[in-house]
Amino acid sequence: MRKVERFMRDKNLEVGDYVRIIEKENGNTSVYEGIVMNPYELSSGETLTLKLDNGYNIGILVDQIVSVEIIEKVAPREELKFEEVFPKKPGLPSVAIIGTGGTIASRIDYKTGAVHAAFTAEELAKAVPEIFDIANITPKLLFNIMSEDMRPEYWIRIAHEVARMLNNGEDGVVIAHGTDTMAYTASALSFMLRDLGKPVILVGSQRSSDRPSSDAAMNLICSVRMATADFGEVAIVMHGETGDTYCLAHRGTKARKMHTSRRDAFRSINDIPLARIWPDGRIEFLRKDYRKRTESEVWVDDEMEERVALVKAFPGIQPEVIDFFVDRGYKGLVIEGTGLGHVPTYLIESIRRATEEGIAVCMTSQCLYGRVNLNVYSTGRRLLKAGVIPCEDMLPETAYVKLMWVLGHTDDPREVREMMLTNYAGEITPYTRFDTFLR
Amino acid sequence: MRKVERFMRDKNLEVGDYVRIIEKENGNTSVYEGIVMNPYELSSGETLTLKLDNGYNIGILVDQIVSVEIIEKVAPREELKFEEVFPKKPGLPSVAIIGTGGTIASRIDYKTGAVHAAFTAEELAKAVPEIFDIANITPKLLFNIMSEDMRPEYWIRIAHEVARMLNNGEDGVVIAHGTDTMAYTASALSFMLRDLGKPVILVGSQRSSDRPSSDAAMNLICSVRMATADFGEVAIVMHGETGDTYCLAHRGTKARKMHTSRRDAFRSINDIPLARIWPDGRIEFLRKDYRKRTESEVWVDDEMEERVALVKAFPGIQPEVIDFFVDRGYKGLVIEGTGLGHVPTYLIESIRRATEEGIAVCMTSQCLYGRVNLNVYSTGRRLLKAGVIPCEDMLPETAYVKLMWVLGHTDDPREVREMMLTNYAGEITPYTRFDTFLR
Incomplete structure (x- = not known):
C-alpha cells in the first residue's frame, strides 16, 4: 500500500x-x-x-x-453496468476512448468530482451524449496524469493499449490527453504504431467546463467522427478556429501547440491540416496524401532510447552545455539552432567531440517554420563536417521524439542518419508549401 | 599580428x-x-x-x-572620400548606418567582394542609392561577425556606438545585422539604451543579392525611412509580406524570426507591429502607444550577468539538467515550459533547490503565443511556491536577455522579481489582443 x-x-x-x-x-x-x-x-x-x-x-x-x-461524506454510488445504459446499436462503428488525464478528462468528470468516474457510462453520457449516436463507445481510463508529466514509458503504454483495441475490433481510437505535451505524444505514437490502418485521434481541451467557453464537448465529438473516418494515421483533433464551428485534424508529427490558452492553439507547422471536421459529421479532407483505412494488423515498435535531450541554442550559450550531455552518457542531442540551423561557431568543437564519441547530433530550427539548410553559410557547412544531421523541416519536438525512437533501433551513425532522414510518418515534407506559414 | x-x-x-x-x-x-x-x-x-x-x-x-x-591580383583601388561623393544635402536628416555583419552587409559589398568595402561611399551608393535622397548617411562598419556568433559583449559595443552617434547629432541609427539572432540583439538594445528618444532600427536580409528575390535594398530603404520618423524606440524593420510592397516595424522586445528563409519571417508576437513603412516614404503607425522622438540624451546601462541560460522543458527532461546549471554557478535560468508554463513535476525539487541557492528561475512558454499563468493548475502553483517568476507574455528569448540585464543590476531575489515584472521596453503587454495570433 x-x-x-x-x-x-x-x-x-x-x-x-x-x-x-x-x-x-x-x-x-x-x-x-x-x-x-x-x-x-x-x-x-x-x-x-x-x-x-x-x-x-x-x-x-x-x-x-x-x-x-x-x-x-460521498453518497453511495449506484453502480450501473455500461452495457445496460448504452446497449450497442447495430450498424454503428466501434470507437474506444482512452483516458490519460488532462483538462478534457476533468471536464467530463466535473459533476461528480471524481476522476475515476470520468468514463463511467453515466458521466460520459451526461457530458457529451452526442457521441453515442456516432459510435458504440468503449471507454477505458488508462491512467490519469497531467500532460506535463507524460514521458516515454507512458507513450509506450498508450501505444500498446491502442494496438490491443484496434486489433480487437475497434474501428478507431480516441485518446483524451492534456494539451501541454499532446504533440510529443502524437509524434511518439506516429513512430511506434507500425502498419497502422485505422484512425488514432488525440484530443484535449484548452478550457475546462467551469468556463462557458469550454471546447471539450465539440473536440470530443469531432474526434469520434474522425475516428470513424476512412483514415489510417495518428492525428490531433482540436478546434479549428475560436468559434464552435469546426475542428481541424493535424498530422501527429506536424502539429504544435502554438498558444497557451486559445481554443485554436493547435496548428500544423510546415504542412496543411489533414481535414476539417464539423460536429454534424461532415469531414472535408484538405489533401490527398494521407493513409486510408486498411485491414492491416497494427503492431508496436516501442524501442526508445531515453538518453536524448532537446537543446536550444542562444547567443551566449556555453560549450559546457553540450559537454554536459556528452559527459553524462547521452546518446543523442537535438539542437534548436538559429535561422537555417546555426549555433555559435565556438560550439562546433564540442559538437564534433560529441559525434566523435558516437552521439547523434541533429539540427532543427527555433524559427519552427521553414527548413534547416546547412549548405548556405559557412557555419552550416562546418556543422555538417562535424557530423550534424540536418532535420529538414521537422519540428524540434518531433525530431526529439524521432531520435529517441531511431536510437532505440540502432547506434550505428550511418544508420541513425539514414533513419532520421527517412520519412516514416509524414514528419518530413518534401517541399515547403507557401501557404503553410502562420496558418 | x-x-x-x-x-x-x-x-x-x-x-x-x-x-x-x-x-x-x-x-x-x-x-x-x-x-x-x-x-x-x-x-x-x-x-x-x-x-x-x-x-x-x-x-x-x-x-x-x-x-x-x-x-x-586585386586592382589598385581609387580612394574617394565619402564626403566628396556624397556631399551633405541641406535639409535632410542625418542617419548613421552601423554594420555588424550578416547577409545584408554581404549583399552590399557583393560587387567588390571585400567586406571592408561594404560601407565605402561608392559601394553603398551602387547598392542602394535611394537612401541618399532620404538622409545624409554616415556609414560605420563596427565589426563583421555572423549573426550566430553575436553575444553580450557585442551587444554592449553596439549600444555604446549607437549612443555615441545619437548624442553626437545623428537623427537616427540603422544597424545592419544578421537575421539569426537579430531579435536577441534588439531586446538587448531595448533594455540597455535608457532615455532613448530617437529611432534605433535593426535591419537585415533573408536573401543575399545573388538571388533575384533579395530583400536587402527595400529593407534598408524602409529602415532609413523609419530612422527619420517621429519615433524613439528600438525596432526591427523587415519585409511585411513576401512581395516588395512594404516593411513592418516590430518593437525590439516583441519580435521573432518565425521562418528560416521567408522574406517576411519576422513577426510581432503577442503584439501588433508598430508601423507599416512603404519605400516611397509613407509611414503608417498601427498603434498609439509608442515613444515619440525627444531631445533626451541616451545613455547605456550595460551591466549584464552572462551566467544565464535558456532551457527548454520537454517530456523526459531530467532534473540533472537543472542541477547542472546550479552546480556550475549560473545566476539565472529562463525555462521554456509547456502550455501555461509547466515542467514535469519531478523537476520541481531541482528548481526549488536552484531558487534556494539564490538563482533566479523565470518561466516562459514554448507555445510562444499567449501568456504564462501559474495559477490555473497545481503544477503551476507548485512552481510559484518554489520561487519561479512567471514572465507574463514575454518571449523566451526576450526574457533570457532581460534576465541577464536584471541580474547585472541586482541579485536580491525580491528585486529581481520586481524588475522582471516591470515593463521596461514594451516586453510585457498588459492584456493579450485577440488579433495578434499567428499574424
Whole structure:
C-alpha cells in the first residue's frame, strides 16, 4: 500500500468525500476545499488529489498535510453496468476512448468530482451524449496524469493499449490527453504504431467546463467522427478556429501547440491540416496524401532510447552545455539552432567531440517554420563536417521524439542518419508549401 | 599580428585578391575559389574569409589551408572620400548606418567582394542609392561577425556606438545585422539604451543579392525611412509580406524570426507591429502607444550577468539538467515550459533547490503565443511556491536577455522579481489582443 492509500485509510477518507485540507509547505500554509479523487496507479503514490470548487485538480503531498476535515461524506454510488445504459446499436462503428488525464478528462468528470468516474457510462453520457449516436463507445481510463508529466514509458503504454483495441475490433481510437505535451505524444505514437490502418485521434481541451467557453464537448465529438473516418494515421483533433464551428485534424508529427490558452492553439507547422471536421459529421479532407483505412494488423515498435535531450541554442550559450550531455552518457542531442540551423561557431568543437564519441547530433530550427539548410553559410557547412544531421523541416519536438525512437533501433551513425532522414510518418515534407506559414 | 595577418603577409595576399584555396579538415579536402576579405578586428584572427562566386562568405581556418594560389591580383583601388561623393544635402536628416555583419552587409559589398568595402561611399551608393535622397548617411562598419556568433559583449559595443552617434547629432541609427539572432540583439538594445528618444532600427536580409528575390535594398530603404520618423524606440524593420510592397516595424522586445528563409519571417508576437513603412516614404503607425522622438540624451546601462541560460522543458527532461546549471554557478535560468508554463513535476525539487541557492528561475512558454499563468493548475502553483517568476507574455528569448540585464543590476531575489515584472521596453503587454495570433 502506498503512502496516499495508507493516508486515506488512516483518515477514513473515501473517493468522493468533500474535505477541507490544510497544507504546510516551506512555511506557507494553504487551505483547500474539494472532492477527494482516486489516486492513480501510475502516480508516485505520495500525493492526494482534490478537485477544487472551480473545477481544477490539485495534488497535495501527503507529507505536507497538517489537517483533514471531512465536510461531507460521498453518497453511495449506484453502480450501473455500461452495457445496460448504452446497449450497442447495430450498424454503428466501434470507437474506444482512452483516458490519460488532462483538462478534457476533468471536464467530463466535473459533476461528480471524481476522476475515476470520468468514463463511467453515466458521466460520459451526461457530458457529451452526442457521441453515442456516432459510435458504440468503449471507454477505458488508462491512467490519469497531467500532460506535463507524460514521458516515454507512458507513450509506450498508450501505444500498446491502442494496438490491443484496434486489433480487437475497434474501428478507431480516441485518446483524451492534456494539451501541454499532446504533440510529443502524437509524434511518439506516429513512430511506434507500425502498419497502422485505422484512425488514432488525440484530443484535449484548452478550457475546462467551469468556463462557458469550454471546447471539450465539440473536440470530443469531432474526434469520434474522425475516428470513424476512412483514415489510417495518428492525428490531433482540436478546434479549428475560436468559434464552435469546426475542428481541424493535424498530422501527429506536424502539429504544435502554438498558444497557451486559445481554443485554436493547435496548428500544423510546415504542412496543411489533414481535414476539417464539423460536429454534424461532415469531414472535408484538405489533401490527398494521407493513409486510408486498411485491414492491416497494427503492431508496436516501442524501442526508445531515453538518453536524448532537446537543446536550444542562444547567443551566449556555453560549450559546457553540450559537454554536459556528452559527459553524462547521452546518446543523442537535438539542437534548436538559429535561422537555417546555426549555433555559435565556438560550439562546433564540442559538437564534433560529441559525434566523435558516437552521439547523434541533429539540427532543427527555433524559427519552427521553414527548413534547416546547412549548405548556405559557412557555419552550416562546418556543422555538417562535424557530423550534424540536418532535420529538414521537422519540428524540434518531433525530431526529439524521432531520435529517441531511431536510437532505440540502432547506434550505428550511418544508420541513425539514414533513419532520421527517412520519412516514416509524414514528419518530413518534401517541399515547403507557401501557404503553410502562420496558418 | 594575428595568425591570419601573418598568413596573408607570408603568402603575399591582399584583400581583394581572387584566390584558389585548398583546405584539409579531418581528412576531407575542399577547394574554394573567391575573393580575400578583410580580417576583422573582433574575429579570432585564425580564419581567412573568402567571398565565393555565389556571393556567400566562408571562413577557413588558416591551420587547415594546405595551398593558396593567387588567380588574380586585386586592382589598385581609387580612394574617394565619402564626403566628396556624397556631399551633405541641406535639409535632410542625418542617419548613421552601423554594420555588424550578416547577409545584408554581404549583399552590399557583393560587387567588390571585400567586406571592408561594404560601407565605402561608392559601394553603398551602387547598392542602394535611394537612401541618399532620404538622409545624409554616415556609414560605420563596427565589426563583421555572423549573426550566430553575436553575444553580450557585442551587444554592449553596439549600444555604446549607437549612443555615441545619437548624442553626437545623428537623427537616427540603422544597424545592419544578421537575421539569426537579430531579435536577441534588439531586446538587448531595448533594455540597455535608457532615455532613448530617437529611432534605433535593426535591419537585415533573408536573401543575399545573388538571388533575384533579395530583400536587402527595400529593407534598408524602409529602415532609413523609419530612422527619420517621429519615433524613439528600438525596432526591427523587415519585409511585411513576401512581395516588395512594404516593411513592418516590430518593437525590439516583441519580435521573432518565425521562418528560416521567408522574406517576411519576422513577426510581432503577442503584439501588433508598430508601423507599416512603404519605400516611397509613407509611414503608417498601427498603434498609439509608442515613444515619440525627444531631445533626451541616451545613455547605456550595460551591466549584464552572462551566467544565464535558456532551457527548454520537454517530456523526459531530467532534473540533472537543472542541477547542472546550479552546480556550475549560473545566476539565472529562463525555462521554456509547456502550455501555461509547466515542467514535469519531478523537476520541481531541482528548481526549488536552484531558487534556494539564490538563482533566479523565470518561466516562459514554448507555445510562444499567449501568456504564462501559474495559477490555473497545481503544477503551476507548485512552481510559484518554489520561487519561479512567471514572465507574463514575454518571449523566451526576450526574457533570457532581460534576465541577464536584471541580474547585472541586482541579485536580491525580491528585486529581481520586481524588475522582471516591470515593463521596461514594451516586453510585457498588459492584456493579450485577440488579433495578434499567428499574424
